[in-house]
Amino acid sequence: MPPTDEPDYEYRGLMAQAWDSLRGDTSDWPDRAFYRDLIRASGEPVLDVGCGTGRLLLDYASEGIDIDGVDNSPEMLALCxxxxxxxGLEPSLFQQQMELLELPRRYRTIIVPSSSFQLLVERDDAREALRRFRDHLEPGGRLAMSFMLMWSGRPQTAEQADKWHMRKRLAELADRSPKATVRRWSRARYDSDAQLEHTEDRYEVIVDGEVVETEQHSRSPSARWYTQEQSRALFEEAGFADVRLYSEFSRDAATADDRIWTATATAAR
Known part of the structure; x- marks a missing residue:
């Protein structure tokens, strides 16, 4: 393989710098209350896996919850x-990969929000990450993570795979002078047999109506998707008990029509 200067983590450069701006206000996202309720029921301390810039971690820490964060991107952690x-907060943040997780303490609750687990495209890495999560839980502790079914189930044409789509909206890019905005274009290809997504993202920085900077990110593959049955099997194979699948971020049982669901499970006592 030829040498490359690219870092071995995805969230970097404009992708990291524009992350919060492009997402906008997330205060009403339904996973916030779901994970908070889980923490209240399962207890502290808490580990936020794939914490990124701290969307959930900082909110919970502000409420007095004892929570640590881990992410593989030093740039996202710096923003956090x-x-x-x-x-006025000083959370413990660790730069590690999920499948190599090795932290100094154990947790009552581990959350993996935003389908971050699906960024592990190798099946062996996914299995190892689940084992690491289990080993970092206290007996009886709970793991919760969301899954998203990325593929629509319909065959994708070459034209659809090649087409760029503007994602979200123009957003102000912080700490830029003169004032700049950023927009993101994306396209994705789906391998339904392998259950893998391949993506390209293009970020454009705009000043006074002109594109002054462009940054491209390509990942092939970028993410793996699972069926509900496969997600349940992953938990059970890793030694978890009481595996439950919820419809999106509700307390209703997941149904066959759900494209987003949250799986929870208990570490053996």
Whole structure:
């Protein structure tokens, strides 16, 4: 394989810098209350896996919840630390990969929000990550993570795979002078047999109506998807008990029509 100067983590450069701006206000996202209720029921301390810039972690820490974060992107963690400092918080943040997780303490609750687990495209890495999560839970502790079925189930044409789509909206890019906005274009190809997604993202920085900077991110594959049955089997194979699948972020049981569901399970006592 030829040498490359690209870092071995996905969320970097404009992707990291524009992450919060492009997502906008997430205060009403339904997973926020779901995971908070789980934490209240299962207890602390809590580990937020794939914490990124701290969307959930900083909210929970501000409420007095004992929560740590882990992410494989140093750039996302740096942004999280900056935001934490502005709030007067000093959470413990670790730069590690899920499948290599090795932290100094155990947790009552581990959450893996935003379908971050699906960024592990190798099946062996996914299995190892689940084993690591189990080993980092106290006996009786709970794991919760969301899944998303990325493929629509319909065959994808070459034209559909090649077409770029503008994602979200123009958003102001923080800490830029002169004032700049950013927009994101994306396209994706789906391998239904392998259950893998391949993606390209293009970020454009715009000043006074002109594109002054462009950054492209390609990942092939970028994510793996699972069926509900496969997600349940993963938990059970890793030694978890009381596996439950919920419809999106409700307390209703997942149905066959759900494209988003949250799986929870208990570490053996």
């Amino acid at each position: 630390r900056e935001k934490a400092s502005e709030l």
